[in-house]
Amino acid sequence: MAVPTYATTSERIWYYAFRVICGLIFFFLIAPIIVIIPLAFNAQPYFTFTREMLSLDPDGYSLRWYRDLLGSSEWLNSIANSFIIAIASTIVATALGTVAALGLNRRNMPARALITAILISPMIVPLIITAAALFSFFARIGLSNTYLGIILSHVVLGTPFVVLTVTASLAGFDQTLIRASQSLGANQTRTFFRVILPLLLPGVISGALFAFVTSLDEVVIVNFMAGPAQTPMTVRMFSGLREEISPTILALASLLVALSILLLATLEMIRRRNERMRGLSPG
Amino acid sequence: MATREQRSKAPLVAADGTPLKEALRRSQAVERRRAFALVAPLLVFILLVFAIPIVAMIWRSVYNPEIREYLPQTAAALSSWDGEDVPPEAVFQAMAADMIVGVENRTIGRAAARINREIPGARSTMMRTARNVDAWSAPYREKFLEADEDWASLEFWHILQRESRLITPTYYLLAVDYEYNAQGEIAPRPEVYQVYQSLFFRTAWMSILITGICVLLAYPISYMVATQPVRIANLLLILVLLPFWTSLLVRTSAWIVLLQQQGVINELLVWAGVIDTDGRLRMIYNRIGTVVAMTHILLPFMVLPLYSVMKTIPPSYLRAAKSLGAHPFRAWWSVYFPLTVPGLAAGCILVFILAIGYYITPALVGGDSGIFISNLIADNMQGSSAQLKLAAALATILLVAVLLVYWLFNRLVGVDKLKFG
Numbered sequence: 001m002a003v004p005t006y007a008t009t010s011e012r013i014w015y016y017a018f019r020v021i022c023g024l025i026f027f028f029l030i031a032p033i034i035v036i037i038p039l040a041f042n043a044q045p046y047f048t049f050t051r052e053m054l055s056l057d058p059d060g061y062s063l064r065w066y067r068d069l070l071g072s073s074e075w076l077n078s079i080a081n082s083f084i085i086a087i088a089s090t091i092v093a094t095a096l097g098t099v100a101a102l103g104l105n106r107r108n109m110p111a112r113a114l115i116t117a118i119l120i121s122p123m124i125v126p127l128i129i130t131a132a133a134l135f136s137f138f139a140r141i142g143l144s145n146t147y148l149g150i151i152l153s154h155v156v157l158g159t160p161f162v163v164l165t166v167t168a169s170l171a172g173f174d175q176t177l178i179r180a181s182q183s184l185g186a187n188q189t190r191t192f193f194r195v196i197l198p199l200l201l202p203g204v205i206s207g208a209l210f211a212f213v214t215s216l217d218e219v220v221i222v223n224f225m226a227g228p229a230q231t232p233m234t235v236r237m238f239s240g241l242r243e244e245i246s247p248t249i250l251a252l253a254s255l256l257v258a259l260s261i262l263l264l265a266t267l268e269m270i271r272r273r274n275e276r277m278r279g280l281s282p283g
Numbered sequence: 284m285a286t287r288e289q290r291s292k293a294p295l296v297a298a299d300g301t302p303l304k305e306a307l308r309r310s311q312a313v314e315r316r317r318a319f320a321l322v323a324p325l326l327v328f329i330l331l332v333f334a335i336p337i338v339a340m341i342w343r344s345v346y347n348p349e350i351r352e353y354l355p356q357t358a359a360a361l362s363s364w365d366g367e368d369v370p371p372e373a374v375f376q377a378m379a380a381d382m383i384v385g386v387e388n389r390t391i392g393r394a395a396a397r398i399n400r401e402i403p404g405a406r407s408t409m410m411r412t413a414r415n416v417d418a419w420s421a422p423y424r425e426k427f428l429e430a431d432e433d434w435a436s437l438e439f440w441h442i443l444q445r446e447s448r449l450i451t452p453t454y455y456l457l458a459v460d461y462e463y464n465a466q467g468e469i470a471p472r473p474e475v476y477q478v479y480q481s482l483f484f485r486t487a488w489m490s491i492l493i494t495g496i497c498v499l500l501a502y503p504i505s506y507m508v509a510t511q512p513v514r515i516a517n518l519l520l521i522l523v524l525l526p527f528w529t530s531l532l533v534r535t536s537a538w539i540v541l542l543q544q545q546g547v548i549n550e551l552l553v554w555a556g557v558i559d560t561d562g563r564l565r566m567i568y569n570r571i572g573t574v575v576a577m578t579h580i581l582l583p584f585m586v587l588p589l590y591s592v593m594k595t596i597p598p599s600y601l602r603a604a605k606s607l608g609a610h611p612f613r614a615w616w617s618v619y620f621p622l623t624v625p626g627l628a629a630g631c632i633l634v635f636i637l638a639i640g641y642y643i644t645p646a647l648v649g650g651d652s653g654i655f656i657s658n659l660i661a662d663n664m665q666g667s668s669a670q671l672k673l674a675a676a677l678a679t680i681l682l683v684a685v686l687l688v689y690w691l692f693n694r695l696v697g698v699d700k701l702k703f704g
Contacts, residue, residue, distance in 0.1 A: 011611065022507045025500050026522045029582060032537035033529055035547060039540060047540040048550040096325040103321025108314040115322060117693070122333055124689045125682065126640020128657040129340075130333070132664055132678045136343065136671065137336035156333045159325060217530045219643050224664065237532045241647050245539060253533040260528040264521065 033257055040065055040250040047247070065251040075236065075252070082232035085147065085222075086215040089154035093211040096155070097162025098204050104163070105170045116163075123160035127220040130156070135224045145227030153221050158211030165210065169203025169274075202274040206267055213263065337682070344675035347451035350443065353394035354381040358447035366444065369435055375423040382413040400669060401442045408433040441467045454669075454676035459483075479659065479677065486656045487684075489574065490638035494585075496578045497634050498627065501585035505626075508586075509593035520590070527583035535644050538576040542567040542648070568650030576648050581637055585630035592626030632692040636685055656681060 003015050043062040044050050052060025069075050103109060104116060122130065134153050135144070143149035177199070181191045219234040226235060233252065240249050297306040351358045356377035364370050385391030391413050399406035408431050419426045427434040445451075445467060456462055456469060460477040464470040471477070508519045526534065541547045549563045558564065566572060596619065604614035642657035649658070656677060663674035 014611075018503065018507075022504050025504045026519065028500070028579065029526050030522050032534060032541055032579060033526055036533070036537045036540060039547075046545065047543060048545060048547050096328060100322045100325035103318045103323075106314065106318035106321070108311055109318040109322070110315050115326060118334070119322075119325060119329060122329065124636060124685065125337070126636075126642075126657065126685060128640055128642045128660050129337070129678045129682050129685075132660060132674055133336035133340040134332075135664060136675075137339055152332050156329065159329070163325075213528065217532070219532060220661075224661075234530075234532055237536070238643065238647070241532070241536055241539065245536070249536055250540070253530070253536055256530045256533050260525065260530070264524055264528050 036250050037254045037257065040247060040254045042247055045247060047245070047250075065247040068246075068248045069251045069255075072248075075233070075248070078231050078233040078236045079252075081226075081230055082216055082234065085150050085154060085230075085232060086212050088147075089151045089158055089215045090208050090212040092151070093155045093158030094162050094204060094208040097159040097207060097211070098166050098200075100159070101163045101166035101170065105167060119163050120160045122156045127157075127218075131221045131224050134221060138225065144225055145230065147230055150222055150225050150230060150232075153225065154211075154215040154218060157214050157218065157221075161210035161214065162204070162207035165207035166200065166203040169200055173199060199274075199277065202270045205270055209263055209267060213260075340675045341679050341682075344454050344672055344679050345450050345452065346672075347446065347449060347453070349397040350394070350447040351449060353385060353390050353397065354378070354443075354447070357381050357443070361440070361444045361447055364440070364444060366437070366441060369424075369428070369437065370440055372422050372424045374440075375427050375434075376421060378427070379416050379419065379423045382409075382416045386413055386417070398443065398446070401446055402439055405433070405439065438465055438467075454672045455680070457673050458676040458680055479656070482654075482656050482659060483680070486639055489570070489653075489655070490635050493574055493577050493581060493638050494631050494635045496574070497582050497585040498631065500578070500582055501589055501630065502623075502627075505586050505589035505593050508590050509596075510598060523583050523586045523590075526579070527587070531580060531643060534580050535576055535647050538572070538579065538648060539567060542572055542575065567648050568653070570649070570653040572648035572650065573645050573653035573655075576644050577638060577641060580644060581634045584633045584637060588629040588633065589623065589626040592623055592629075596622050628695050629692070632688055632695075636688055636692075639685060639688075640681065 003012055007015070038053070039047060039049070041061045041063070042050065042053065043060055043064065050060050054060075100119060104112060104119075109115075130153070134149075134156075138144045138149045138153075143152070173196075177195055178191055181195045182188075186194065217234065219238050222230075222232055223235050223238060226232060237249055237252065240246065295303040297303050299306075301309075354377075357374065360374040360377035361370065364374060381394075382391060385394055391409070395406040395409035395413075398409060412427065412430055412434070415430065416423075433439060442463075445463065453463070457472075458479050460472050460480045461469055462472050504519070504523070508516050508523070511519060539546070543549070544563045544565065544567075546567075548566070549558075552558045553560050553563065566575070600618050600622075601614050604618045605611060609617070639655075640657055641655055642661060645653055645655045646658050646661070649655070660674050660677045660681070663670040663677065666674075
């Protein structure tokens with residue numbers, strides 16, 4: 001939207017002012033995330049740019065915080081814990097959520113609205129409430145301080161995203177494709193694996209990614225539920241930020257930013273592939 | 284041979300001879316069962332691992348079994364006491380019997396501790412009497428009263444009667460800064476203990492403030508993204524989606540780095556000469572920290588629903604309004620803005636619901652003045668069993684508030700309209 005030639009002066013001023021305002025808001029969104037990446041290379045244990053860093057002096061930069069992070073068995077253990085919990089809960093959440101979404105979107109599903117509301121509710125209920133409820137419940141049935149307890153609670157948090165994304169891709173599903181496939185001689189199994197599943201896969205994968213990130217990021221529940229053996233990186237980061245924050249945390253944070261860029265790229269790729277498959281122009 | 288007339292009156296039948304209506308009904312029932320069978324595993328899972336624990340938590344917030352458990356006969360005898368005068372012999376007899384059992388089972392200490400929570404000092408009276416009671420015989424009333432004048436206190440018996448009820452509102456009263464006073468009436472707690480009411484209000488108004496700032500920031504950039512050509516719009520969307528996909532802790536630590544007294548912004552201002560080094564701004568560990576960091580974290584949740592609505596509004600509407608003589612502001616206000624209301628409502632309620640239950644960010648950057656009700660729920664969760672019950676009551680109040688907003692959201696927008704990415 002360029003300024004039209006007939007625009008008045010005040011319209012022109014507003015047009016450029018609007019762009020500046022938007023630029024500032026985008027800056028507000030992105031700058032905090034970008035700023036921690038160079039700070040993690042700080043040679044000094046400060047959270048600000050030193051004079052050497054600003055003058056791009058190589059002595060101002062170092063890898064000591066990355067070395068700290070990757071050389072500490074405590075940090076490495078907690079990162080491993082995070083991934084074990086996230087991968088296990090993602091697998092269960094994706095399986096349960098996808099099957100449930102397939103059922104929910106059948107024409108004859110009874111009590112659809114009520115059941116959908118129940119299945120989505122873990123996303124709406126504040127985490128601290130879920131934590132308070134599960135903390136006492138799991139303590140009573142002997143699941144506190146176990147991987148199983150944490151994984152089960154993360155499955156609860158992850159399934160709503162899977163149900164929503166798979167439902168969304170089912171909503172855009174062209175039912176005539178099934179008839180087309182069958183009229184061309186495919187049986188039901190073949191139709192499911194060759195036609196339905198490939199079209200559904202983007203929804204399933206993005207749901208799984210949501211569940212994965214939700215579990216990887218989760219602090220509140222694991223903070224109460226994890227014993228010393230299961231401590232994931234988020235809990236370690238949280239207590240680190242509460243007590244004395246060292247740039248080691250920024251090194252981990254930078255790696256997590258890299259991970260989210262990777263996830264974003266994956267999702268974008270899936271979206272484009274999906275639009276191509278549905279015969280829409282990529283956009 | 285049936286005539287045409289007769290055939291049309293005969294019920295239609297399926298191939299196996301059953302009436303068609305019946306066959307259809309049956310096959311639909313099968314379909315329903317199949318659909319439900321697919322949903323059932325997740326439904327059962329959510330009920331077991333989510334719904335039941337929450338119901339158990341709500342139950343715990345009103346459940347008060349201790350006196351009934353430790354002093355069952357006394358509780359039963361007291362239920363018919365009129366409260367006018369020192370209880371009759373039957374109550375003292377029941378108390379003596381409970382005490383003998385309690386000493387035997389070593390539960391008397393727990394009973395005394397529980398009563399001591401309501402009546403400071405009652406523990407020693409209980410324990411002293413309990414040590415002697417098995418040497419006494421009926422009538423017990425006089426012996427109790429002789430042994431300790433506390434047994435003549437009506438207040439003691441009133442509280443015991445109240446606490447022997449299975450369901451208690453005590454923790455809800457505490458959660459809104461009320462308690463039972465010495466006369467057994469509901470009264471405000473002493474001012475030094477009044478924290479929760481003001482914290483509920485603070486949580487609500489700060490969440491509204493954060494939602495409002497999110498609207499102000501999200502509206503222009505959503506419009507910008509929605510009106511750009513696809514290629515540029517996708518690039519701009521990445522600027523929104525990257526924070527969205529970045530860990531909450533990463534974003535919170537970024538704000539700690541930026542806002543601290545020795546942090547990037549203060550250093551920058553000192554370097555630029557705007558402030559001197561003694562006048563560094565306090566922007567963190569207070570309300571400002573919470574509002575800034577949470578606005579940043581929740582902004583994508585406002586932009587995404589707004590953008591998805593704005594994308595569907597043809598730009599020609601605005602041009603049409605202007606060509607008909609509307610001032611640009613008028614055109615925006617009476618044509619464009621009403622069309623964006625669904626997205627705005629979705630974003631507002633989403634951000635508000637998320638904000639009201641926030642725990643991590645206020646805990647890290649809120650200091651004392653910027654914490655939310657969730658932080659006190661968490662603090663109470665690490666305490667005694669009474670504090671756990673208070674945490675359950677606070678959590679239940681918060682839950683009811685969130686469900687109300689969610690219900691409103693469902694009425695206005697519909698939960699199935701939620702979209703991500």
